[in-house]
Amino acid sequence: MNRTEQNSSFWGDLWYSSKRAVLKVVKYVFTPFIPSKKHNPEYYTMKSRNARIGILFILPFILGFLVFMVRPLIQSLWLSFCNVTVVQGKGLQTTWAAFDNYYYALRVDNNFATNLTDEITRMLVNSFATLVLSFVIAFILNQQFKGRTVARVIFFLPVILSSGVLSGIDSNTESYNLMMGMSADVAAASGVNLSASLQDLLSTSGVGSGVFEVVFNMIDAIYDIIMASGIQIIVFLSGLQNIPRSLYEAADVEGCTGWESFCKITFPMVSPLLLVNGIYTIIDFFMKNDNAVMESINEYMYTKKIDYGVSSAMSWLYFAVSIAFIGIFSFIVSRGVNYYED
Amino acid sequence: MKTERVYTKRSFWELNRRSGGYLLRKTLKAKIVSIVRWLLVFGLCFMIIQPLIIRFVNSLKPEIDLYDSTVKLVPRTVTLENYSIVLGLTDMPNSMLNTLWISLLTSICQVVATTLVAYGFARYDFPLKKFWFACVIATIVIPPQAISSSLYNYFARFDILGIIKLIKGNTLNLIGSPTPYVLMCLTCMGLKDGLYIYMLRQYFRNVPKSLEEAAFMDGCGTMKTFLRIMLPDAMPIIISCFLFAFVWQWTDVFYARNFLTSSYSILANQLSSIETKFARTLAGVVQGNASTTVAPARSQQLISIGVLVCACPLIVLYLFAQRFFVESISMTGTKM
Incomplete structure (x- = not known):
């Protein structure tokens, strides 16, 4: 033409x-x-x-x-x-109905918006902790020590124990909440809560409280964090086993200390898996059954008041938020990841 | 004359003195590292195991022991009565069998479909490949809740381009049968299928291409290359995908709740309704007192028995297959 x-x-x-x-x-x-x-x-x-x-x-x-x-x-x-x-x-x-359902989900329903923000902050803290912890555990499990096979078997158990029904089964029931309330009362009365008393000690002695609160929340949630890190441990472990031994030997000959070879070899070699694991952790956290947002979506879908419009609006909002977070995470991490070519 | 060197065994302190204290420092460091490591591993393992142990011990307690504050961990008398209650409530042999065959069927379908797709992604170049792989990743991210209601409607009035209606005069209702499961698994839309595709693709990508080229030169067709050359090598990773699929299917509530509403008793569904069922049975015993509630400790005990019974086969399965997991996943390689 x-x-x-x-x-x-x-x-x-x-x-x-x-x-x-x-x-x-x-x-x-x-x-x-x-x-x-x-x-x-x-x-x-x-x-x-x-x-x-x-x-x-x-x-x-x-x-x-x-x-x-x-x-x-x-x-x-x-x-x-x-x-x-x-x-x-x-x-x-x-x-x-145009945006009515979205308006309802965000402004009228009194749980959804707060649950959403709560879950996001919890997700940020917990997935960071999950990544660090699973990396540390994989690093330890990769070393030679007595009882390694037993430890490996045990560290896989979370994959089974945190899947499907088993994950939220006893924390979702009313009886559990009742029991938890009681035991919290008992603990408060007898003053045996270690992390709380330690927190008191630190905050009264004038150490900044904001950071410590985050750390203590992590410590209190350590069981959840371990339970969420089953797959991540396996993935990191596989990455660590893939690092050629010769790299460490060369570093040793050149006089690298253990810490240096960790920073210069181990971490860069595993960093691509950081991206995979991070994305998996975020997704896993967003899709959990005992997640408060999931519960409120389920509420509108199955139990309390069946309204498919509101529940789909909620799940689309949730979907958009999770996609946004995964995008941000992978954008930031993929800058710092280096790929090793043989 | 040949000089003979005599190696004498020197004591640790002698060696240490000769090395200028280096040996002592090194040994001490290794000891400390191993102690710290042992403490860490033990603590974390204990944290994972402890709830299981407590559940197990609790499950053996008779009901009176639950309310007795002098009984902490060790029950006064050991009883298996709780187990028989739970087995009765959950319709156990039946639901266990149902769960078993449905999980087997679906996970086999999943593995077959995902292996084919992953091989296609790893080894062939075709238009829009990147787009389709992005779609695979998207399937992992999309919450199943977002699509469950319309999937339900789709399967409740199932039809393929109006053909079934033409033949039988009516659409099919597939809800309550495992067919929706199987259909979705065969088309890679089952539980976490995107993840398996990703893992398998990583594996297939790392297999040397010369293997296939050699097979091609020797006159091996596409299917024959795939079945005879690629599959046997990929068996460990395929088995570990199968085990993942099996475990996740075994405990899955989402699809069970949506598609197998009441016609099949599935472990996951039974497990989540133990508490209400027990309350109902009690209400029946107390004669129509509808507001009967079960003591929290008691219902927790029953639920934890359910959890143990549900997780037990999986743990046994894992103990047998454990070596596959780490080894095979380490073969998938680190490259994205």
Whole structure:
């Protein structure tokens, strides 16, 4: 096409360049699939053949993604903008309601917004602690010592014990809350709570309280943190085992101390896994069953007041927040990660 | 004449003196490090094990011991009565069997599908590959709650492009059967399938490409290369994916609650309703007193028995398969 014949306005240029871009993409995508000796000789190349085989291999995923993920997602996005009523025998009936559900979730429902902010702060603190702890544990488990196999077996138990029903089963019941309340009273009366008394001691002796509060919260939540770090330990452990021994030997010969070889070899070699583990930790934390936000979503979905509109609005808000956090995390960490090429 | 060197065994202190105190420092340091390490490992292990031990001990106590403040850890009399109560409440042999075959079926489907997909991602170049892999990552991140209601509706009136309605005159209701499970697992949309695809892809990427090229030169077709050359080597990682899938499926509540509402008794569902069921049975005994509540200690005891019974097969399974996990995951490599 000759460009001078066209009206060379801004919109004309845009039309022309976008058309070219679209044609390029279409050609790129469909080249391996249109058999035509005359118009598409590239169909018969090895590259196209491999592309066809590759697509065939991932076809189950594509189908599943379109049918069981994209379709429901679009539907739930639609539901989150509608007033939904359940009609017996007919399914769901929807009327357009714009942002009402979002307004309801954030401003009317008195738990959701506070739960969301609480969970985010807890997530930030806990996932940092999880990463550090799981790295330390993996580092220890990678060393030679007596009873290492037993320790490895035990440190895997959290993967089993924190999955599915087992994770929140006894903390979700009313009886547990009752018991916890009682035992807290007893502890307060007898004054045996070690971390609380230590905290008192430190704060009265004039040490800054803000940081210590965070640290003490971590210590109090150590059981949860260990329970959340099963997979991370395994991943870090695998990374540590992949570091070639020769690197350490070379460092030793050059006179590196243990600390130096940790900083210069171990940590950089494992840092790509930091990204994987961090993302996994954040996702795991956001998806937990005993998470307060999940509970309030479930509340609107199954138990208290069934309102699919509000529950989808909530889960979309939650989804957006978690995506944002994962994005920020991976942006920051991927700057500092270095990849080792053999 | 050949001079003969005589090595005499010197004492530790002698050696230490000769090295100028270095040996002593080194030995002491190693000892201290090992003590600190042992303390750390022991403390953390204890923290993981302790709730299990307490649960186990508690489960053997008769009910009276729970309210007796002089009984702390060791029960006065050991009883297995609580176990029989829980087994009765949760419909145990039946629900255990159901959970077993459903978990087996779904995890096998998951592993087959994810292995194929991961191999495709690792070894073939095709248009929009990066886009599709981003979609794989997205499936890990999207909360299942966001799509559960519309999935429920979809499976309640299941139809493939209107074909089923054309043949049978009506849409199918798949809720209450494991078919939705299986369909989703076969298309890589099961529980945490994105993670398995990721792990397997990492493994396949690290296999030398020359293996496949050699196979191709010898006239091996695509499927034959995959089945005969790639799969046997990948067995450990595939088994560990299978075990992960099995464990997570075994304890999963989400899909169980959504798709297997009441027709199959599943461990996870039974476990989460122990407390209410027990209260109901008690109310039946007390004759229609609807507001009967179970003492918190008692219901905690029953729940922890349920947890033990549910986790026990998994722990045994893990003890047998433990060596696969770390070894095989270390093969997946560190590269993203």
